[in-house]
Amino acid sequence: LEEKVTGWLGEMIGLPEGFHGVIQDTASTTTLCALVCAREKTTAYGVNAAGPDGLAGAGALRVYASREAHSSVLKGAKIAGFGAANVVAVDIDESRAMDPADLEAKIAADLADGLVPCCVIATVGTTGCTAIDRLKELGPVARRHGLWLHVDAALAGNAAILPEMRWLLDGAEFADSLVLNPHKWLLTNFDCSAYYVRDPEHLERTLSIHPEYLKTGRDREVNNYMDWGIPLGRRFRALKLWFVLRSYGVRQLQEMIAGHLALAREFAGWVDEAADWERLAEVPVNLVCFRWRPAGVDEAQLNRVNAELVEKVNAEGTIYLTHTKLDEVYTIRLAVGQRGTGRQHVDEAWGVLRKMAGEMGGR
Numbered sequence: 001l002e003e004k005v006t007g008w009l010g011e012m013i014g015l016p017e018g019f020h021g022v023i024q025d026t027a028s029t030t031t032l033c034a035l036v037c038a039r040e041k042t043t044a045y046g047v048n049a050a051g052p053d054g055l056a057g058a059g060a061l062r063v064y065a066s067r068e069a070h071s072s073v074l075k076g077a078k079i080a081g082f083g084a085a086n087v088v089a090v091d092i093d094e095s096r097a098m099d100p101a102d103l104e105a106k107i108a109a110d111l112a113d114g115l116v117p118c119c120v121i122a123t124v125g126t127t128g129c130t131a132i133d134r135l136k137e138l139g140p141v142a143r144r145h146g147l148w149l150h151v152d153a154a155l156a157g158n159a160a161i162l163p164e165m166r167w168l169l170d171g172a173e174f175a176d177s178l179v180l181n182p183h184k185w186l187l188t189n190f191d192c193s194a195y196y197v198r199d200p201e202h203l204e205r206t207l208s209i210h211p212e213y214l215k216t217g218r219d220r221e222v223n224n225y226m227d228w229g230i231p232l233g234r235r236f237r238a239l240k241l242w243f244v245l246r247s248y249g250v251r252q253l254q255e256m257i258a259g260h261l262a263l264a265r266e267f268a269g270w271v272d273e274a275a276d277w278e279r280l281a282e283v284p285v286n287l288v289c290f291r292w293r294p295a296g297v298d299e300a301q302l303n304r305v306n307a308e309l310v311e312k313v314n315a316e317g318t319i320y321l322t323h324t325k326l327d328e329v330y331t332i333r334l335a336v337g338q339r340g341t342g343r344q345h346v347d348e349a350w351g352v353l354r355k356m357a358g359e360m361g362g363r
């Protein structure tokens with residue numbers, strides 16, 4: 001069933017031929033697996049962890065991700081022995097996507113210093129503001145240098161079930177591994193991460209340990225998923241994804257996601273039109289980043305004012321908002337992603353925001 005549902009999901013998001021899926025608990029775990037696979041590929045199964053700080057200086061293995069990448073990249077690098085210091089923060093462009101030219105430059109600089117480039121982690125839909133790293137441009141850089149390319153599409157990858165959103169994963173053919181989380185935006189209860197790899201044998205070689213008590217007569221006949229991830233025992237996560245896919249069907253799931261995208265765009269339009277509000281990022285999928293910008297309040301006060309607004313809105317209790325900082329700018333985030341969320345809820349959210357802002361009286 002796990003082979004079946006990961007196959008279906010791969011087709012739904014238009015994944016290129018040649019990927020094999022496995023379900024893991026979280027995207028963080030799959031990123032760790034990808035890092036370990038990258039490490040073993042680079043070192044030909046030779047080197048093991050150097051400790052939480054990794055190696056320093058010549059010979060150190062390097063991981064590249066944009067500075068908007070998820071915290072699981074740093075965490076995975078620490079656990080896998082690269083060390084946080086060997087995670088290179090690649091510059092971002094104005095859409096906050098990884099800059100391929102800077103990736104190339106950072107790899108070249110590392111090579112010149114005797115460091116060993118190993119893995120690129122691209123993010124399709126960053127956590128902060130759903131910036132989309134362009135796989136079509138990053139892929140050739142990774143390939144040219146023989147680096148592992150892992151694609152973290154935890155949230156936004158789900159939107160690729162819509163044909164008009166397939167562009168999100170343009171260039172996925174360059175990836176060695178890719179993850180998306182049905183538990184984030186595809187109605188599947190936590191936890192359920194779909195991890196796709198190009199070379200399952202490499203994954204198995206990297207992770208398999210076969211003690212006598214686990215040997216069966218059929219080890220070579222079936223995919224033995226104990227070798228495709230970190231835990232030995234595994235939950236039957238494929239079943240709940242099977243239920244979701246079978247009970248809704250692709251069409252209804254597409255309609256749900258298309259509805260969320262439309263609501264997010266509509267909300268973004270309201271923000272754009274309102275004089276006292278400002279949108280702070282593009283809206284490629286379902287997350288709108290914005291802030292209140294009342295006339296007469298100077299820039300230095302805006303972070304504090306917006307933090308107070310979010311606190312007030314959340315205390316009011318109708319909606320719950322989270323925030324981030326984009327270049328030190330306090331940013332309110334509104335995400336549309338639940339089955340029951342309709343236009344009236346988004347409209348109500350906008351109403352609450354303006355009402356609470358009004359009560360703060362332009363401070």
Ligand SMILES: *Cc1c(COP(=O)(O)O)cnc(C)c1O
Nearest residue numbers: 026027028070125126127154155
């Ligand atoms: C949510 C998220 C993660 C972490 O997902 P888990 O499944 O909770 O580990 C990683 N990367 C991105 C881009 C995310 O949005």
